[in-house]
Amino acid sequence: MKKLFSAIAIMLFMGSSLNANVVESSNKENSDDCWSQVQTFVLQAERAGKSLEELEFLSNGAYAVFCFGYSWDDVYGTP
């Protein structure tokens, strides 16, 4: 009986560990993906010759849009 419980415990632990890895990996992919989108956007703005102040405004918005799923209207739509 003890062996059965041990086996179930090990399976549950492995399962949860596996799930955690999958979630972590998925979050990392999303995070990497959103960062690459922000970086692409900022690079385009830098190439267009936007100033540091303008870049601050645009990159803050891009971060909220690409990494947190807000729309541009959400980000700048509040007075």
Place this chain on the structure above:
Amino acid sequence: MKLINYIILSIFITSFFIRSNNEKLSGEVEYGFLPNNVSQEEKQNSKELYDVLDKMNEAASGLTFILKFNLNESFFELNPQMESDIKPMGIAYAKNMISKGKYYFNKKKDELLREANLYDNYTLIKSIPSQSKWTLYQDTKKIDKYLCYKATKIKTVTNNLGDHHFVIEAWYTPEIPVPFGPNEFNSLPGLILELKDASFTFYAKKVSIDKSKSAVINHLESKNIITEEKNNQNFFKLRKN
């Protein structure tokens, strides 16, 4: 002898009052703006950026800016009457990308102050208008009823990719001999009625001049004043972090 003294004194007083009267001026220009043309190729190469900028330009369309001035001072800002009519996104875009704040220019002090709301402790950003170097041309065109002359200068914007140089084109009228204009652009021998900045072109929609009175101009005041150079350094540090 007394009579001569009396006459001289009278001439002096009369000329003083005539001069004082001539030195009055109250002016206001309402500027519209248009985004500068961007080539299709550039739009394709930076699609994500220009999709957003097009959206913001649309939200800000119809916005105007107001320049108020007397002979010595000017104040430039987003038209306060517009703030309730335009989408908040358009207002945010106008304040952060088109005008980048409010501007107070004092000719006698040779000082331009910008209120940009970038810092917590109400910090103003200062620059020196006389350092603005324009090239003047004989090219003319009429804007409204005013004969305007062309002037250009190079504006350098520095970001993480290095220096970017933009040709700024202004059309000013010596018929209104004050050195004021939109945003940080000033110090020409006449009022600027059209100005092509790096990303936008400002154009005068309405010009009002009253030589019978001197307008009271809003001031910008703060104990915390930094230079544009220091402001740029702060932003470089911020972006590195």
